[in-house]
Amino acid sequence: MLPKTLTADLHTHPLGDRYCRRPVKMISREDRKDIRAYIHHLISRGVQVAACTDHDMVAGGLFARDLAAGEGLPIIIVPGTEVSVLGRTQRLHLIALNIQRDLPASRLTLREAAREIHAQGGAAVLAHPVRYPHEIKMDPGMLECLDGLETCNGSEGVFDAGHLLDAESRYGRRFILQTAGSDEHWERDRAARSRNCHACSFEIPVSWLVEKKIISRESAEAILKAVRNPDLRD
Numbered sequence: 001m002l003p004k005t006l007t008a009d010l011h012t013h014p015l016g017d018r019y020c021r022r023p024v025k026m027i028s029r030e031d032r033k034d035i036r037a038y039i040h041h042l043i044s045r046g047v048q049v050a051a052c053t054d055h056d057m058v059a060g061g062l063f064a065r066d067l068a069a070g071e072g073l074p075i076i077i078v079p080g081t082e083v084s085v086l087g088r089t090q091r092l093h094l095i096a097l098n099i100q101r102d103l104p105a106s107r108l109t110l111r112e113a114a115r116e117i118h119a120q121g122g123a124a125v126l127a128h129p130v131r132y133p134h135e136i137k138m139d140p141g142m143l144e145c146l147d148g149l150e151t152c153n154g155s156e157g158v159f160d161a162g163h164l165l166d167a168e169s170r171y172g173r174r175f176i177l178q179t180a181g182s183d184e185h186w187e188r189d190r191a192a193r194s195r196n197c198h199a200c201s202f203e204i205p206v207s208w209l210v211e212k213k214i215i216s217r218e219s220a221e222a223i224l225k226a227v228r229n230p231d232l233r234d
């Protein structure tokens, strides 16, 4: 039996702003060291599923995923990016979960970016909508291309989606997962002990992760066993 939920943080920046708008394919030795330290920090926070979503660059997230899986760490890392997209009046931030290739920053509309994310087998989550509620008000139809809405962000605060989504978190016939993310920038925030990142975790339904093909049903049980019982893993 799969557990129903896992503790997740779906918005993190292990490499801070280091490669914002200038992504690379190969990360450095220092980057790898920082990512390793950050994963252990996430584990110490009790996070079981984390999306590594550095600005504009997925290379760090791919490395983090392979590191966690290769070393049997009790955490599932989802590679991703946070990319700027064009809204009606300003740039919006879109979290691309489980992608393999970088998206061009600031050149795509929200719908174009979501299409590209889905073409890569990923999921699209609008980051910190609390920063631009007027954009959603002007264009509520944007929810039709989103898989999630980050209603709790560690830097920006809480967005009440009650006026958009029904009690089952549906917009029309579409289920939109309400996500949370610390938005931790590891370099910048590692000294700031005052931040309460536990408030930025949430219980993610495993069924959503499987449905979005972020984890496969076959591997889910084994991964989840290691996550739930770190002492039992091989």
Ligand SMILES: [Zn+2]
Residues within 6 Å of the ligand: 082, 093, 127, 128
């Ligand atoms: Zn952002």
Ligand SMILES: [Zn+2]
Residues within 6 Å of the ligand: 011, 013, 082, 183
């Ligand atoms: Zn961010």
